[in-house]
Amino acid sequence: MRNVPDTLDRSVVAEIDARLERIAADERVAVPWAVESGSRAWGFPSPDSDYDCRFLYLRSANDYLGLWPRRDVIETPLDKVFDVNGWDVAKALRLLLKGNATVVEWLTSPIVYxxxxxxxxxLLDLAAEVIDPARVGRHYLHVGRNQWDLESEFVPLKKVFYALRPAAALRWLRTHPGSAVAPMDLATLLREGDVPNAVMREADELMAVKAVTRELGEGRFPDPLASFVLSEFEAAHEAYENADATIEAWKMARADEFFRTLVR
Structure with a gap:
């Protein structure tokens, strides 16, 4: 499967493809999934946004059985254009059971290399079976809080998006009880989360500006967006902050079974 829109720089995409090939050969791994993450996949890129390629990989059974465990991440040199790194599927599965939504986001990215x-x-079927919506909610709450700062009158407008998207994911989870696999892109989260019209309008306007502006600079956090973010964080705190972190034995067994099947 491959889904790379024409809007992406062809030379950059070619280099990402080459890096993935080198990783597979040099590390002796299989790379069954490689996508774009970050602002391009979230739906609010800038003209100068870098490329955030993320991938999942599998080693051979002999590598997993060795006495000296290999690192569970593979990274390539970071620069202004390329940010290419990936996780071992074993790491991804452990994080999935803990409620880390990053794995699911990669699986649902609209840009697939x-x-x-x-x-x-x-993996999506497994996620739907074993992932706990409350743990996913707590994940998005913590991600969003790390970007939330209204202590100053002016904030980097780029950070508005990094607080808004987790808030929109929390809204989606709240309006889709029992579901834990939320859409990846911001526009879909807002639309399917049935947010107020003022929030949608402000978000659309800010995304349109970001799409044609290399540097947004600083500004006031738009009031409708700030109110929306704060209310969703407060609701999520009540619902998810004290969620049980215990991973049930049957879920661990299912993840083990899935992983062994992949390796075989």
Missing amino acids: RGDVGFRDG
Whole structure:
């Protein structure tokens, strides 16, 4: 599977493809899934946004059985254009059970550099079975809080998006009880979360500006967005902050079974 829009720089995409090939050969791993993450996949890129390629990989059974565990991340040199790194599927599965939504986001990215559909569907099915919506909610709450800062009158407008998207994900979870696999892009989160018209209007306007502006600079956090973010964080704190962190044994067993099947 491959889904790379024409809006992406062809030379950059070619280099990402080459890096993925080198990683597979040099590290002796399989790369069943590689996507774009970050602002391009979230739906609010700037003209100078870098490329955030994220991938999942598998090692051989012999590597997993060795006495000296390999690192569970693979990273390539970071620069102004390229940010390419990935996680071992074993790491991804452990984080998934803890409620880390990053894994699910990668699986639902609209920009796919290379992908095994069976791998993606199997992992998404597992996520729907074992992931706890409350833990996902707590994940988004903590991510959003790290970007939330109204102590100053003016804030970097880029950070508005990094607080707004987790808030929109929290709203989506609240309006889709029992579901834990939220959409990745901001526009879909807002639309399916049935947010107030003022929030949608302000978000659309800010995304349109960001799409044609290399540097947004600083400004006041738009009042409708600030009120929306704060209210969703408060609701999520009540609902998710004290969620049980215990991972049930049957979920661990299902993840083990899935992982062993992939390796075999």
